[in-house]
Amino acid sequence: MLVLEDGSRYVGRAYGSEGQTLGEIVFATGMTGYQETLTDPSYAGQIVLMTAPHIGNTGANDEDMESRKIWVSGFVVREPARVASNHRSTRTLDADLNAGGIVGISGIDTRAITRRIRSAGAMRSGIFSGDTFGLSDGEQLERVRAGASMRGRNLSDDVSTVEPFSIPPVGERIGSVAVLDLGVKTSTLNFLAERGFEVLVLPQSVTAEHVLSLKPSALFFSNGPGDPAASDKHVTLLREVLRAGVPYFGICFGNQLLGRALGFGTYKLPFGHRGINQPVLDKTTGKVEITSQNHGFAVDMPIEGVLESKAGFGKVEVSHYSLNDQVVEGIRCLDIDAFSVQYHPEAAAGPHDANYLFDRFRDVVVARNAAAADAGETK
Structure with a gap:
């Protein structure tokens, strides 16, 4: 029954x-x-x-x-x-x-x-x-x-790894990425490693001080279950690492937490987006991507216009939105190296239209490495 x-x-x-x-x-x-x-x-x-x-x-x-x-x-x-x-x-x-x-x-x-x-x-x-x-x-x-409601529920501790572990880069190493495991999928970790990242997977309970002590080239927040409004400690961690100048990429739950870190709210969708056939518009290119999604909450932001971060991170904008119901599907920061998407670009199993986002993340780190090398030569 x-x-x-x-x-x-x-x-x-x-x-x-x-x-x-x-x-x-x-x-x-x-x-x-x-x-x-x-x-x-x-x-x-x-x-x-x-x-x-x-x-x-x-x-x-x-x-x-x-x-x-x-x-x-x-x-x-x-x-x-x-x-x-x-x-x-x-x-x-x-x-x-x-x-x-x-x-x-x-x-x-x-x-x-x-x-x-x-x-x-x-x-x-x-x-x-x-x-x-x-x-x-x-x-x-x-x-x-009498069962638990999903609203206000924090499930990160249930799904996160207990012990940190690492995955070596495939090919030439471009740097390390600290991955906060909020419910990460294996294919996500593999895609990061294939881009030359040494992948440092961390439990959801780590502090910003611990993350920064690893001196990562970048920070990644994964997908995961639960209500983003119940994850204050992860928002605090993200704000501290962003203020330290570490580049950031987040997917799904990581998109909602970036929205909160920037000072915006989140809300529960009536029935969510779940499946591998969700149409999303990339505002930068005008291209429509068919995406894999699994989320019941979304970021509360207007999809048009450049906005000012309420938490002091400069200008931000919505980069992607759903063509079904105009839900925010991506955020881009214009003054810091941080972006996120609401869908799952690793797409297992599903379309591969959004796989380029891992390349974009890699390009950010490579550009930072080149800028640091040029600064060293100038000195």
Whole structure:
């Protein structure tokens, strides 16, 4: 049984583990990449409904894992594949869900639920199977409504690495990048290393003093779950490192935290952007990018005009925005080396239109290195 906060109920078949799970229900529109979705830490605390009707066709493998485990609170599909068929498959998706203790449901009208979420917004929900299926309607709904809301919730500590670790650069080393792990994906770290960065992955609990003691060439804030308004300590860290002159690039949660660090607010979207087909306009080039996204919060900024940072970082502007609903999808600072985007340019699995952003980040550091070398020769 899938029960939504508004009292609507959907009967289906148990999928994956049996039991009870609670979380905010959201829908993801990707027709491929279910394994990347499940292992994206940004989905922590959420029950994910897949709008594509057939899920599990290509099985699962170790190469497509975006982190160390499945993070979703629950999984909702219309029709799970009876047979996994792909030359890269080593196991079935159902086996992964069972191994991860993920409670799911199948055989229900996912299109109807998607329409309800689009109309009423993302809401608390629960899946009940096994012994909990027999609970009364009122008891199930009471448990759902007693669950935690995503608004005001900080989940960074749940998904971040406990110990720091590093990844060596691929090819010539251009410098180091300190990555604050707020729920980072493996492909993001690989793309940074492929640009010549020595990648220093840090727990979300580190201080600005620790970050600066590493003397990084740049700072990167990753994607992650939760409400950016509940991450004051990360905003403080970012402001201190920006004031020290360290270049910055952030994605998704890192975009929202840059917005807050610059002095702007954030707000919760009705049902968020989740999928690999989200159209975004790059205001600089006029080019439309099809992007991979997973966010339920956004930065509160006007999408036109040059603005003054309320926190003293000079002029800033919105660099990208959504063509679906004009939500801020990117921020660029004009007086310091800092920029961010709301979507996932590593795009695993998804389009690669925005991959150039990693090159842009690399170019910023290379230019800084060249300027420092020229200054040294002048002296």
